[in-house]
Amino acid sequence: MAEPVVSLTNASKSYGTTIVTDVLRSVNLRLEAGEFAALIGPSGSGKSTLLNILGLLDRPTSGSVCINGVETTTLDDASLTSLRGTTLGFVFQFHHLLSGLTAAENVMMPMLAAKGRRTRAMEQRARSLLDRVGLSSLWRSLPSQMSGGQQQRVAIARALAMDPPLVLADEPTGNLDTKTADGVFALLREFNVERHVAFLMVTHDPRLAARCDRTIELVDGRIVSDR
Amino acid sequence: MPISWFLALRFLREGRAQSALIVLGAAVGVAVMIFLSALIGGLQTSLVAQTLGTQAHIVVRPADDVARPMIAATGATEVSARIERTAQRARSIDRWQQVLDRLSRTPGVTAVSPIVSGPAIASRANATRAVLLIGAEAARFAAIYPIRQRMASGVYDPSRTGCVIGRELAADLGVSVGDKLRLSAAGDASAMYTVEGVFDLGNREVNRRWLLVATRSAQTTLDLNGGVTSIELRVASVFEAESIAAALRSSTGLVADSWMVSNAQLLVALRSQSSSSELIQAFVILAVAMGIASVLVVSVAQKRREIGILRAMGTRRSAIVSVFLLQGAIVGVVGSLLGAAIGAGLGAAFAGLARNADGTPTFPFAISWALIGRSSLIALATGVLAAALPARSAAQLDPAEAIRNG
Numbered sequence: 001m002a003e004p005v006v007s008l009t010n011a012s013k014s015y016g017t018t019i020v021t022d023v024l025r026s027v028n029l030r031l032e033a034g035e036f037a038a039l040i041g042p043s044g045s046g047k048s049t050l051l052n053i054l055g056l057l058d059r060p061t062s063g064s065v066c067i068n069g070v071e072t073t074t075l076d077d078a079s080l081t082s083l084r085g086t087t088l089g090f091v092f093q094f095h096h097l098l099s100g101l102t103a104a105e106n107v108m109m110p111m112l113a114a115k116g117r118r119t120r121a122m123e124q125r126a127r128s129l130l131d132r133v134g135l136s137s138l139w140r141s142l143p144s145q146m147s148g149g150q151q152q153r154v155a156i157a158r159a160l161a162m163d164p165p166l167v168l169a170d171e172p173t174g175n176l177d178t179k180t181a182d183g184v185f186a187l188l189r190e191f192n193v194e195r196h197v198a199f200l201m202v203t204h205d206p207r208l209a210a211r212c213d214r215t216i217e218l219v220d221g222r223i224v225s226d227r
Numbered sequence: 228m229p230i231s232w233f234l235a236l237r238f239l240r241e242g243r244a245q246s247a248l249i250v251l252g253a254a255v256g257v258a259v260m261i262f263l264s265a266l267i268g269g270l271q272t273s274l275v276a277q278t279l280g281t282q283a284h285i286v287v288r289p290a291d292d293v294a295r296p297m298i299a300a301t302g303a304t305e306v307s308a309r310i311e312r313t314a315q316r317a318r319s320i321d322r323w324q325q326v327l328d329r330l331s332r333t334p335g336v337t338a339v340s341p342i343v344s345g346p347a348i349a350s351r352a353n354a355t356r357a358v359l360l361i362g363a364e365a366a367r368f369a370a371i372y373p374i375r376q377r378m379a380s381g382v383y384d385p386s387r388t389g390c391v392i393g394r395e396l397a398a399d400l401g402v403s404v405g406d407k408l409r410l411s412a413a414g415d416a417s418a419m420y421t422v423e424g425v426f427d428l429g430n431r432e433v434n435r436r437w438l439l440v441a442t443r444s445a446q447t448t449l450d451l452n453g454g455v456t457s458i459e460l461r462v463a464s465v466f467e468a469e470s471i472a473a474a475l476r477s478s479t480g481l482v483a484d485s486w487m488v489s490n491a492q493l494l495v496a497l498r499s500q501s502s503s504s505e506l507i508q509a510f511v512i513l514a515v516a517m518g519i520a521s522v523l524v525v526s527v528a529q530k531r532r533e534i535g536i537l538r539a540m541g542t543r544r545s546a547i548v549s550v551f552l553l554q555g556a557i558v559g560v561v562g563s564l565l566g567a568a569i570g571a572g573l574g575a576a577f578a579g580l581a582r583n584a585d586g587t588p589t590f591p592f593a594i595s596w597a598l599i600g601r602s603s604l605i606a607l608a609t610g611v612l613a614a615a616l617p618a619r620s621a622a623q624l625d626p627a628e629a630i631r632n633g
């Protein structure tokens with residue numbers, strides 16, 4: 001069996017010391033390369049926390065996270081940062097582009113963070129990614145000069161800048177109208193097929209969840225169904 | 228371009244208005260520093276130069292005569308005595324040639340001039356004036372005082388029977404170059420001298436009192452054959468005069484007075500001027516630092532989410548710290564360049580505003596590259612230090628929390 005891009009073993013997360021809130025309770029999860037999975041569940045069920053832990057933005061209170069074969073429990077902050085930059089892509093609900101940077105510069109950021117220095121090759125790659133998401137003409141535009149759908153496409157191009165094996169998407173279409181949402185979803189799907197990138201997408205839209213290969217449902221910090 | 232430079236420049240560009248204001252704030256601070264330092268430095272230099280125009284940096288002379296009682300108390304006997312202070316007479320420095328030799332070899336001393344001086348009376352027709360007779364070797368004396376540059380008429384190079392006097396004395400006695408006057412000292416010594424030059428040292432009292440003659444003439448008139456009453460010194464660094472004088476006191480056993488002791492009040496005034504200027508500058512720096520820090524603190528608060536995103540995309544904490552330190556440094560450098568230009572321009576304008584009769588500026592302005600460099604370095608350090616706190620808080624943001632809550 002192939003190495004999973006991510007595997008979570010008995011991961012729990014609780015907050016607080018006097019009043020302890022268990023957000024995740026002993027979650028086990030594996031995602032294989034090229035999988036396209038939806039993460040659903042009611043508000044407060046722990047989806048965002050799970051995504052943060054998988055994205056190495058947060059550490060589980062207990063249990064372990066293994067990304068692309070690397071056990072992360074013992075890694076220090078610098079190693080986590082560099083692993084996150086090279087193996088994970090993020091797409092957020094509100095795209096979260098850097099407002100002072102052009103589309104191409106935003107796409108370049110993960111490469112810049114990894115290499116530490118701006119190069120011409122980065123710019124070329126950023127522009128070819130923008131071309132791929134259908135925004136070749138907007139490479140010099142600032143986020144404020146683009147529509148919501150266009151901004152989300154830039155965010156997707158940015159998530160794929162480092163060719164990560166896994167992209168974590170937190171309601172990537174939550175803020176878009178149905179037509180635009182469909183376009184963005186289709187784009188994610190294309191990258192999944194073309195580049196064999198695994199996606200884990202939090203969504204509240206049952207219509208989109210139904211179009212994923214796998215649906216994981218989280219309720220009260222536990223996986224209640226995985227099909 | 229390194230990532231921290233790239234982001235620092237983009238952040239500054241994005242907050243253009245804020246950046247411009249804070250750069251301007253830093254520039255005003257640097258301009259004030261440069262302007263104030265240059266003005267006070269210039270004023271002090273000119274004040275010291277004026278004071279030292281008619282004064283040697285150090286004067287070495289024999290110790291005053293003291294009365295030596297013939298009978299001293301020995302423990303068993305008690306002596307009741309009233310000891311009168313002795314009257315001081317003109318005395319020569321013992322073996323002054325050796326002393327002169329030693330003084331001229333002292334590090335920091337640039338010129339030495341043996342002086343024979345004492346009170347005398349100058350008279351012509353009905354006019355009689357008390358003068359200070361100063362006999363010195365012309366070349367050596369001219370190395371201590373700017374006398375040759377200050378000749379109103381004639382030259383300073385007194386012959387055996389020639390003298391050079393100040394403008395006021397010449398007017399009092401009604402003499403000019405070529406005229407004769409009579410010089411008499413205590414006792415009966417009296418001789419005729421020809422006025423060979425008239426000087427103007429810019430000090431009325433000196434112009435009225437000094438009467439310069441050749442060494443031998445003064446020795447004869449004051450009855451000090453072969454002797455000198457003092458040795459005057461010029462040093463390279465005027466503010467080291469007192470420490471050199473102290474060293475000379477202990478090495479020669481003679482009295483050595485520096486200008487710093489005889490002008491103690493001037494020195495106190497200069498020092499308090501300097502410290503008030505430094506105090507003002509310190510507050511200006513503090514204000515600039517607080518300005519830079521507050522803008523960057525606000526910038527960190529505004530950019531919390533973006534910092535979180537950058538961290539999520541693999542940007543290291545150290546790079547985030549650098550982004551904000553660099554912003555502080557850039558503000559400091561650009562502000563100091565602008566401030567140096569404003570300060571120098573302001574100084575030049577100020578110096579040109581008011582001029583003395585001889586064309587020199589009333590407010591002399593001592594601007595130098597060292598001053599500009601120093602102020603720029605202070606501004607740079609201030610910028611970086613002011614940015615330290617915001618930079619630290621930016622790097623410590625929890626990315627997940629920052630992205631979620633902004």
